[in-house]
Each structure stands twice: as structure tokens, then as C-alpha cells.
Amino acid sequence: MQEINHRETEDVILVGCQLDADDVAFERSMDELKSLVETAKGTVVGTLMQKRPKVEPSTYIGKGKVEELILLIEEMNVDTIVFNDELSPSQIRNVHTRTQRTVIDRTQLILDIFASRAQSREGKLQVEIAQLSYLLPRLAGQGLALSRQGGGIGSKGPGETQLETDRRHIRRRMDEIKHQLEAVVGHRQRYRERRKQNExxxxxxxxxxxxxxxxxxxxxxxxxxxxxxxxxxxxxxxxxxxxxxxxxxxxxxxxxxxxxxxxxxxxxxxxxxxxxxxxxxxxxxxxxxxxxxxxxxxxxxxxxxxxxxxxxxxxxxxxxxxxxxxxxxxxxxxxxxxxxxxxxxxxxxxxxxxxxxxxMEQMIEYHVLLKADEGALLSKCRKATLIQKQDWNEETEHHEIRGFVLPDTALGHELQIRSVIEPKRRKVEE
CATH class of the missing domain: 3.40.50.300 (P-loop containing nucleotide triphosphate hydrolases)
Structure with a gap:
């Protein structure tokens, strides 16, 4: 995954389309989009919003708003437009054609942030395959955005070297990543199984x-x-x-x-x-x-x-x-x-x-008496159960332990067998 930064921040115009009557929810959504842009090291210099019963199929916002957007771009002299929704490939292509600016939707913005934050090999592979899945149907839709290798929002995607990126090349790369992820996921699965065995x-x-x-x-x-x-x-x-x-x-x-x-x-x-x-x-x-x-x-x-x-x-x-x-x-x-x-x-x-x-809601109560030489079991009780009371009886030379344990574990089965009371689940107050 290539990540080249030529400048610290870039100026961005936000575009949102309100489809319902909830003004507060829409404003919060736009505020969240602004936070996402700032996280991606962008600076919001303008915002364009429109109320519509449904989005415009060709350009997402109406024709008049597109003209308004073009004027705002010229006034603010920005290179990037970020939409508060996931756009179709044709919408990206049409808005780019009209504005001659880089068009980023909410999904690509989030993918871009993930790309900059991934540290582990697994994380990088997961982000790359997500980016490629997003990119594949949009190869013909992003226009000059695909020829960009510079820094900035939306430019951290893999394989974005030229417009005529071969779909077969992307599919081949996705297959490679899937095979690599299988090995990593297998390791994670074995780690989870080991934790299960350790209860x-x-x-x-x-x-x-x-x-x-x-x-x-x-x-x-x-x-x-x-x-x-x-x-x-x-x-x-x-x-x-x-x-x-x-x-x-x-x-x-x-x-x-x-x-x-x-x-x-x-x-x-x-x-x-x-x-x-x-x-x-x-x-x-x-x-x-x-x-x-x-x-x-x-x-x-x-x-x-x-x-x-x-x-x-x-x-x-x-x-x-x-x-x-x-x-x-x-x-x-x-x-x-x-x-x-x-x-x-x-x-x-x-x-x-x-x-x-x-x-405790998932556990059963136990009450056991452990001999002085059963230190290993006592240690397990301390580490893997919720001990409510622990006393040493000088006369009988036993540890008396009361507590709660998960029933479906090896330790839980052993403590149920040895319990001097009828093991029962803790009563949860209504």
C-alpha cells in the first residue's frame, strides 16, 4: 500500500443531502463528516447542503446545487469535494466531469483513515482488500482521481497509479491478499482456541x-x-x-x-x-x-x-x-x-x-474445602473464579473457599463435584 504525503493538509468542501425532516440528526452527521475530514488531515473551508425528497440519480445533488458547488470551488480554490454518503460510480464520474475536482465519498474517506492508521500486517491487508473491493466497480468513475499518487484525502488507496488500471490485476491482488489473510486469520483462530483451552x-x-x-x-x-x-x-x-x-x-x-x-x-x-x-x-x-x-x-x-x-x-x-x-x-x-x-x-x-x-450472572456458586497440599487448585480458584470468602481452618487444616465459577469449564466441573453445597446459579435481583 503506497502512502506518499506531499503536504500536511488540504482544503475540502463538504456536500450533504438531507433526505428527512430531522434537522438535528443531519447537522450532527455533517459535523461527524467534518471530524472525519480533520482526522484525515483535511481542512473544511466550505459546506454545501440541500434538502431533497430523494437524491439526484446522476449527480446526487440537484443541477442547481452543482452549479453552486462549482462557484464555491472557484471561490475557495479547493481541489477536493467530500460527500456525506456513498456515491455510485456514475455519480462520482458525473460530479468530477462537471467540477474537474477530486470527488470523495464518505466510504472512501473512512477507508483512507483506516489506511493511515493500520499498523499490523493483518490490519494493512484487511484495509487494502476493503479498498480494492470499493475501487473495483469505480475504475471508470473516478476520472483523474486514479492518476493521483500524491498525499491527501482519498489518495492512500492501493493500485491508484493510472486510469486504465486493469480489473484483472485488482482481482489477482485481492486473491493474493485473501490467501495471506487466511494464514493470519488461522493464527488468530489458533490463539483464540488456546485461550479457550486455558479457560x-x-x-x-x-x-x-x-x-x-x-x-x-x-x-x-x-x-x-x-x-x-x-x-x-x-x-x-x-x-x-x-x-x-x-x-x-x-x-x-x-x-x-x-x-x-x-x-x-x-x-x-x-x-x-x-x-x-x-x-x-x-x-x-x-x-x-x-x-x-x-x-x-x-x-x-x-x-x-x-x-x-x-x-x-x-x-x-x-x-x-x-x-x-x-x-x-x-x-x-x-x-x-x-x-x-x-x-x-x-x-x-x-x-x-x-x-x-x-x-456472576453467568456463574454458579461453589463452596469447597481444600487440603493444605492442594495449592495448585487453590491458585486456580484465585485466578479463575470470583472468590467471595476464603478462610483457613486451623483445626481441620483446610482452606474453606466460597465463590462463583463458570460452570462449563474444567475447573467449574471439578468445583461442582467437590462443592459441599448444592451448586446453584446466583439469583439476579429483578
Whole structure:
């Protein structure tokens, strides 16, 4: 993947078409597009918006607005137009023909950001195949955009060397990437299987982009992954181990941030990475309650979780950035939730206890007596169960342990057999 930057930023005009009566939602969508452009190191110098019952099939916006756009381009002297939607190949071609400027849609903009953020080999391959899938039907539609090798928004795509890029060459490259990804995905699958064999409890952090997922991972697991107040600051998944208050060890995975209208090519390309969600025992769904559009962000993430087949996994909604929350914020979910600031240690401690509570819902209670020489089993109990009480009985020389354990594990089966009480699931208060 080629990435050559000749200048730090480029001037951009945003174009949006409002198709419904919700002015607030449309304005927020345009604000998000501006944030995406800024993340891609662009500077928004103008915005053009239009209300229509449906988009114009040939140019997305109406003919009069196209003329207005041409005048705005000449006035602002910009080279790039960014649309707040995914355009068809013919729409890109027609707008480019009329304006003689580079035309980027929302999908290509997001792909461009992913291309600049991918660090791992897997991430780079996933982004490249997503870009090629997007590019293939648009070879004849982008005009001179394909001859561009310079820096700037939309120029980080692979194979964009000339207009007459051979479709067979792109398909061949996509086949090569798929074969390379199979090896990488196989390695990830073996890693997941090894974690299953080790019976590690897995928690996946999910949420809208820039909700504070990496910050929470860093504070809980005491690590130092990238934290930025930008969209898609984290692209490559990170997994770290940390201890709950009871001493139980869990694996915490940070995942790529979601966004409204996430390109389907990206969802398909990152499916192997997003499969981490399906293996999780608990999802920490982080919501930025300082964002005025937090409700829509929450719905978007839940819908994507459903599309990935992970809606049955227990979720804990974490309303983050409480120190900056919007005045009208009010949790709208009936699910278990907690309001925190990732920078407050007391809040993080409360989050850990809330995670334990959610964890217990999947567990059964046990009560065992361990001999003094059963140190290995005692150590397993400390690491892989939620111990509520542990005493040493001097008279009988036994460790008396009460706690909760996942039933469908080797340790869970052993503790159920040895339990001096009838193993039962914890009663969850209605």
C-alpha cells in the first residue's frame, strides 16, 4: 500500500443531502463528516447542503446545487469535494466531469483513515482488500482521481497509479491478499482456541469511535496503548490481562471503533478481527455521554453487534466521559449500565465491581474445602473464579473457599463435584 504525503493538509468542501425532516440528526452527521475530514488531515473551508425528497440519480445533488458547488470551488480554490454518503460510480464520474475536482465519498474517506492508521500486517491487508473491493466497480468513475499518487484525502488507496488500471490485476491482488489473510486469520483462530483451552474469561470493549475505549483499557489493565481525541485512533485490536477486585484474572480486548454507516467492505474485511466479540464472555459497550448524539451512537453499535451475531453475549453499558456529559443526558437503556469517568480511580473501581456483578450472572456458586497440599487448585480458584470468602481452618487444616465459577469449564466441573453445597446459579435481583 503506497502512502506518499506531499503536504500536511488540504482544503475540502463538504456536500450533504438531507433526505428527512430531522434537522438535528443531519447537522450532527455533517459535523461527524467534518471530524472525519480533520482526522484525515483535511481542512473544511466550505459546506454545501440541500434538502431533497430523494437524491439526484446522476449527480446526487440537484443541477442547481452543482452549479453552486462549482462557484464555491472557484471561490475557495479547493481541489477536493467530500460527500456525506456513498456515491455510485456514475455519480462520482458525473460530479468530477462537471467540477474537474477530486470527488470523495464518505466510504472512501473512512477507508483512507483506516489506511493511515493500520499498523499490523493483518490490519494493512484487511484495509487494502476493503479498498480494492470499493475501487473495483469505480475504475471508470473516478476520472483523474486514479492518476493521483500524491498525499491527501482519498489518495492512500492501493493500485491508484493510472486510469486504465486493469480489473484483472485488482482481482489477482485481492486473491493474493485473501490467501495471506487466511494464514493470519488461522493464527488468530489458533490463539483464540488456546485461550479457550486455558479457560480465560474474555471481556471485549466495543463502542462508537472516540468513545474512550482505549482509555478504559489503559486504565484498567495499566498499559499504554494509543489514546487520541480522534476518530479511529485504534485500529489494530489489543488484548491485555488484568485482575478484578476478587483477584480473578480476565482478558480485556480493545476493538476497532464503530461508526454510523460503516462501509460494508470494511465490515467484511475486518470480520476476522470482529470475531473477537463472538468469543467474549462479556461486552463492555462504551458510550460517550458527552456527545449530543450519544443515543444514536448507542443504537448504531447495538445494530452492528447484532449483525455480527453477538447480541446474545451479556453487555454492560458504560457511559464514559461523565465529567463532560451533555446537560440532557439520561440513560435510555433497560440494560445494566454504569456512568463513569475513565480518569477517576473510584469510577474505575466501581466499573470493576459492576463487571463482577455481570460475571456472576453467568456463574454458579461453589463452596469447597481444600487440603493444605492442594495449592495448585487453590491458585486456580484465585485466578479463575470470583472468590467471595476464603478462610483457613486451623483445626481441620483446610482452606474453606466460597465463590462463583463458570460452570462449563474444567475447573467449574471439578468445583461442582467437590462443592459441599448444592451448586446453584446466583439469583439476579429483578
Amino acid at each position: 480465560a474469561f474474555q471481556v471485549a470493549i466495543v463502542g462508537y469511535t472516540n468513545a474512550g475505549k482505549s482509555t478504559i483499557l489503559n486504565r484498567l489493565a495499566d498499559v499504554d496503548t494509543l489514546e487520541e481525541n480522534q476518530l479511529f485512533a485504534t485500529l489494530d485490536p489489543t488484548t491485555r490481562q488484568f485482575n478484578l477486585p476478587s483477584g480473578m484474572k480476565v482478558l480485556l480486548s480493545d476493538t476497532v471503533g464503530f461508526i454510523q454507516d460503516l462501509p460494508t467492505t470494511l465490515v467484511a474485511a475486518f470480520r476476522s478481527t470482529l470475531e473477537e466479540l463472538q468469543e467474549a464472555n462479556l461486552l463492555l459497550h462504551v458510550v460517550d455521554c458527552s456527545n449530543p448524539d450519544y443515543e444514536q451512537h448507542e443504537k448504531t453499535v447495538k445494530q452492528l453487534i447484532k449483525e455480527l451475531g453477538s447480541e446474545s453475549i451479556p453487555q454492560l453499558i458504560v457511559y464514559n466521559k461523565s465529567e463532560q456529559k451533555v446537560a440532557e443526558f439520561f440513560p435510555t437503556t433497560d440494560e445494566d449500565s454504569i456512568e463513569i469517568s475513565a480518569f477517576e480511580q473510584d469510577d474505575l473501581n466501581s466499573l470493576k465491581h459492576a463487571m463482577e456483578e455481570k460475571l
